[in-house]
Amino acid sequence: MSLSTNPAPKASTLEGPSGDALPATGVRGRILDVAYELFSRRGVRDVGVNELISRSGVAKASFYRHFASKDELVLAFLERRDQQWTVDMIVSEARRRGDTAESQLLSIFDVFADWFARDDFEACSFINILLEMGAGHPLGQASIDYLAKIRGHVQQLAEEAGLRDPEGFSRSWHILMKGSIVSAAEGDRAAAGRAREMAGWLISSHRRG
Numbered sequence: 203m204s205l206s207t208n209p210a211p212k213a214s215t216l217e218g219p220s221g222d223a224l225p226a227t228g229v230r231g232r233i234l235d236v237a238y239e240l241f242s243r244r245g246v247r248d249v250g251v252n253e254l255i256s257r258s259g260v261a262k263a264s265f266y267r268h269f270a271s272k273d274e275l276v277l278a279f280l281e282r283r284d285q286q287w288t289v290d291m292i293v294s295e296a297r298r299r300g301d302t303a304e305s306q307l308l309s310i311f312d313v314f315a316d317w318f319a320r321d322d323f324e325a326c327s328f329i330n331i332l333l334e335m336g337a338g339h340p341l342g343q344a345s346i347d348y349l350a351k352i353r354g355h356v357q358q359l360a361e362e363a364g365l366r367d368p369e370g371f372s373r374s375w376h377i378l379m380k381g382s383i384v385s386a387a388e389g390d391r392a393a394a395g396r397a398r399e400m401a402g403w404l405i406s407s408h409r410r411g
Contacts, residue, residue: 229260229264229268232258232259232260233254233260233269234275234279236254236257236258237249237254237275237276238283240253240254240257241279241327242279242283242327243324245331245334246276246331246335246341247334250272251272254272273340276331276341277344280327280331280341280345280348287327288351292310292313292314292355295309295313296309296310296312299313302363303359303363303364304363304405307359307360307363308402308405310356310379311378311379311382311398311401312394312398314379315395317394318382318391325383325386326380326383328346328349328352329345329349329384331344332346332349349380353372353375354372356372357369357371360372360375360408364409365405365409371404371408375401378397378404379397382394382396
């Protein structure tokens with residue numbers, strides 16, 4: 203990485219609704235915070251740009267300076283969702299709870315059980331947006347890609363556990379994950395425990411030897 207001897211330019215600022223100057227990154231973050239709350243609970247089509255602007259407390263020009271379109275904002279939301287939900291909440295917490303790769307796989311459903319019991323349980327945004335927008339829409343395809351990343355995390359754990367056919371295992375395991383989320387959204391808050399039991403059978407069937 204090369205370092206410039208020129209002085210660094212000052213951070214660009216934008217005026218907030220009250221006339222206060224806000225760092226550009228702060229404006230973007232505020233919009234994304236609001237979008238995260240709304241998209242994760244209500245999906246895409248039910249949330250309009252005007253509501254996003256109003257709830258964010260930014261000017262329309264500021265909104266479009268950071269996000270050229272609503273779809274671009276949804277893509278940023280999905281990226282954040284992947285980091286906060288998939289990586290930080292599910293994968294990292296499951297790895298923390300389990301001592302072995304197999305136990306870490308099973309711990310995914312322990313994490314799910316805690317999640318399903320929360321009053322703010324909002325199901326899986328990747329599934330929701332895929333079903334809402336369809337696989338042929340760019341947002342639907344992005345959701346498919348993020349779901350594939352989840353399978354990738356499962357496949358990595360399966361490889362660490364020495365299970366047979368890690369790729370096929372991850373697809374079967376992901377069916378249990380997605381199915382338990384849908385069941386919890388239907389009102390079955392014990393869905394994680396049911397899925398965990400079936401997950402144990404799946405692990406047994408993929409052990410070598």
